[in-house]
Amino acid sequence: MADPRRPDGQVVGTSKCQGGAVQVERVNAPDILITTKTAGDAKQAASAEHRMSLIDGLKSYPAAAAWSILISSTIIMVAYDTVLLNSFFAYPSFRKNYGVPSKKGYQIPAAWQSGLSDGSNIGGIMGLVLNGFMVDKFGHKLVGLAALAVLMGLIFILFFAPNLPVLVVGEILCGIPFGMFQGLTTAYASEVAPVVLRPYLTSYINICWVFGHFLGSGILRALLNRTDKWGYKIPFAVQWIWPVPLFIGICFAPNSPWFLIRKGRLEEAEHSLRRLNQKATDAEIKDGLAMMVRTNEMEKDIQSGTTYLDCFRGVDLRRTEISVMAYLIQYLSGNGLSGYSTYFFEQAGFSPANAFDMTMAQYAIGFFGTILSWVLMSRFGRRTLYLVGLFLSTTLLYIVGFLALAPRDDSSANWATGSLLLIYFCVxxxxxxxxxxxxxxEMPSTRLRQKTIAIAAASWSIMGLINAALTPYMLNPNSWDWRGKAGFFWGGFCFISTVWAFFRLPEGKGKTYAELDVLFEKKISARKFKTYVVDPFDATDDTWDVPK
Known part of the structure; x- marks a missing residue:
């Protein structure tokens, strides 16, 4: 590892703490800063994070948790819009105004169903790519505020859309800020939280998805009996409720200290850390800064670039692969059906009212499932739970496929299918x-985190385009009419995902970002991450690794 003391360095500033000033040196460019005394302080900060319990983390970082929860809540809008659009395909008043007559009443043609879903995903991809550039330049806070301001204007297009083509344009444009929210929320949560709170604050985003889905389904269920245009216009209008309070709250949020360190703004990073951990002593703040600066410098030694192309170079290629696959498996494991669950239940033989009730039960299960995952993650980590979940999902999807071989009017098979799907969504x-x-x-390097997440989430959106193209044809009675037999299709991909996770998904539980950097640099096998001990802040040890 490179010596943090550079002979040609020039001291350009200090961050004043009672425990001693943290001097910084200029190396090659004014925005590249390193410390002259970070190894010991960084090691103390890493040790403190390892010793920190969940209760200690909540006591020390309540502000970090609150700001992370606030910014993550922008995902509620994304989830609400997603379930709104896909549930409209089973919504009587929407189908009457935008659909065409068929043997089962008015239906939105499968091509337009795909087009509407594709529009949102295309806009999301554009937003994610923009987000990767803009957050690295302006930070999470300013980008989030800009996206909220733009969204408030774009909702008008959805509300006043007179036909399907205009609705598609509105979905594409609204998808851009929605994509930006997806890119910045995970990165912000992972950068403001200590190791012990990291899995809780990042996975809270899943609760935001569940809550947005549940809210959307609940509003649609309440308006189900309205046959006029307000039956679907009111749900669109509800989207104006979110941006204003979120905009006001985020105005007061601190920037990520990691972002500020990458920009060389050390004093602002110190101020941000103090806001996130208001009970910390000056010495603890100094140690935390030292750990972040040291980690940033280690990553520059491993891989100096911060472009999208750098995500596919060297050790970062593996980190990008893991992030991309984690996102793709959300669809490959069969969960793409959840976005069409109301429509799926209806085509499986349920009445519209029962279909919406089953969907709301699905999202309620999703909320409690996320809470349970917090307990399990703290005990078993990520890798074990992921493998168990993929194995169970594969089994359930194949059972759903076999049940669909029964006659369409077999009510017992229909309810069995619905019950198994609820169990699947719980899993x-x-x-x-x-x-x-x-x-x-956890998996991306800190310097490439924003762009790696953008690539991974964009790959999820591309998979969403494929899912949106296939699923309506699978379920639509005027097309392939597979119904539950779609379980065979997704069950096969879920099995492939299980095999990939066994060989390629590492365990990140309890690891600091510097420790993960070392494990990836040393090309440690995914199955050995959990038991491999590293000391990235040992200034006298260039090997970085100590096998257990």
């Missing part, structure tokens, strides 16, 4: 869904 919401954000928040 996904406990073992797979929440873990995505813990995994993606």
């Amino acid at each position: 996904h919401s406990t073992f797979i869904g929440p873990l995505l954000y813990a995994i993606v928040g």
